[in-house]
Amino acid sequence: MIMIEIWKRSELDRLIHRHGIRLSKAYGQNFLTDKNILEKIVRSAEVSADDHVIEIGAGAGALTILLSKAAGYVTAIEIDKKLMPALHEATDGLHNIDLVNEDFLKFNTEEAKDKTKNGKFKLVGNLPYYITSQLIAGLFESRLGKAHPKPPELAIFMVQKEVAERLVSLPGKKAYGAISVLVQHYTEAELLFEVSREVFVPKPNVDSAVIRLKPRDLSAYDPVIASRMFRLVRSGFDMRRKTIRNSFAQSGFSKEALLSAFEKTGIDSGRRAETLSPGEFYEFASFL
Numbered sequence: 001m002i003m004i005e006i007w008k009r010s011e012l013d014r015l016i017h018r019h020g021i022r023l024s025k026a027y028g029q030n031f032l033t034d035k036n037i038l039e040k041i042v043r044s045a046e047v048s049a050d051d052h053v054i055e056i057g058a059g060a061g062a063l064t065i066l067l068s069k070a071a072g073y074v075t076a077i078e079i080d081k082k083l084m085p086a087l088h089e090a091t092d093g094l095h096n097i098d099l100v101n102e103d104f105l106k107f108n109t110e111e112a113k114d115k116t117k118n119g120k121f122k123l124v125g126n127l128p129y130y131i132t133s134q135l136i137a138g139l140f141e142s143r144l145g146k147a148h149p150k151p152p153e154l155a156i157f158m159v160q161k162e163v164a165e166r167l168v169s170l171p172g173k174k175a176y177g178a179i180s181v182l183v184q185h186y187t188e189a190e191l192l193f194e195v196s197r198e199v200f201v202p203k204p205n206v207d208s209a210v211i212r213l214k215p216r217d218l219s220a221y222d223p224v225i226a227s228r229m230f231r232l233v234r235s236g237f238d239m240r241r242k243t244i245r246n247s248f249a250q251s252g253f254s255k256e257a258l259l260s261a262f263e264k265t266g267i268d269s270g271r272r273a274e275t276l277s278p279g280e281f282y283e284f285a286s287f288l
Helices: 009-018 035-044 062-070 081-090 129-144 161-168 178-186 223-238 244-250 255-265 278-285
Strands: 052-056 073-078 097-101 122-126 154-160 187-195 208-215
Touching (some): 035 062, 035 154, 035 187, 052 062, 062 081, 129 154, 129 161, 129 178, 129 208, 154 161, 161 178, 161 208, 178 187, 178 223, 178 278, 223 278, 244 255
Parallel strands (some): 052 073, 052 122, 073 097
Antiparallel strands (some): 154 208, 187 208
16 A cells, blocks of 8 residues: 555545546635644654544645554545545555544544444544634533533644633633633643644644633533533623623522522632632622
8 A cells, every 4th residue: 555645745636636626615624734743743642552532624635644544543534525426546555444434523422433442532633713612612521411421532633822821721711702712611722833824734823722622520520510600601791791699690590599509619709700700700600
């Protein structure tokens, strides 16, 4: 088997031309052409021969190929039907890959071919902007009975730099928002490294960053309280310029319940949502 080095611009161009592919802005198709960064992503995911890796947005297969060399099995998800012939060609001869033409937002991870003994999986992907928040929220809110029955063992995502900064932002910072609270409640979130726009084809208008999300042990947390908590988070950040005395009043809880929670937690009702940590949101919700 002759390996197509898709991370080389010349090889990528030939593959795309051979299959008559026109890259889609709608799907956020910007292909990474720096092998060193691709290998760094694989290392960041701590991929071993015991791992089943689900890749989101396989594209032309550059990361897929490198993941297959390190992992026991790779399920590569690609939404664009037009890319599938090129993806099949690029990965031809690699027998530990399952190529799936589907929208990951509709994909049930339970249905992926499980080639590991422990049933665990890791997620790796270059996420387009338009699905980043929805995808991450859906993955980790699965513990509230949403789309995905179980969270990944570890997730390594490349996202727009601005999005990465929001996901890991601390309370009181401008980037801190509802998605920050959600991600940091469910995971240990870390921005690993930045990726210049110059190493993508076609070149996007923004730089990217790679983040690591490791699910927290939430065995001591009540999912019912977490559900209440995110009602507060949504109302708090929908009206982030208002004090939580006023924004929480729009969350559907009674005035009496809210006043009691303020009293019991000692949280100042004159604060704004952007100053509350995920722990404070959860503590407040536990008294409702």
